[in-house]
Amino acid sequence: MPTYAYACTSCGHQFDAVQSFSEDALAICPECGGALRKQYGSIGVTFNGSGFYRTDSRSGGGGKTDSSSSSKSESSTSSTPAPASTPAST
DSSP states (O other): OOEEEEEETTTOOEEEEEOOTTSOOOOBOTTTOOBEEEEOOOOSOOOOSTTSSGGGGOSTTOOHHHHHHHHHHHHHHHHSOOOOOOOOOO
8 A cells, every 4th residue: 555645734744644545635634633735756666677677578689579570571571482583695
């Protein structure tokens, strides 16, 4: 469950509250009964290590779609016979 930061607009009291996504935001200060406002700041999540990016878990640096599309184009060009060339007479 996420933690939200609140601050009172009347007395300036600041605190954190753990709430689920479906709960309504708090509106009344527990200290003075004044109005609360949510504080927004930088997120506390960082992704470190390999495997976060799509290409980190793949070997060879290419994706599956790239290799399959190139093999399809190779197979379609190789199945088409090349036009016969006639030797030039000298």
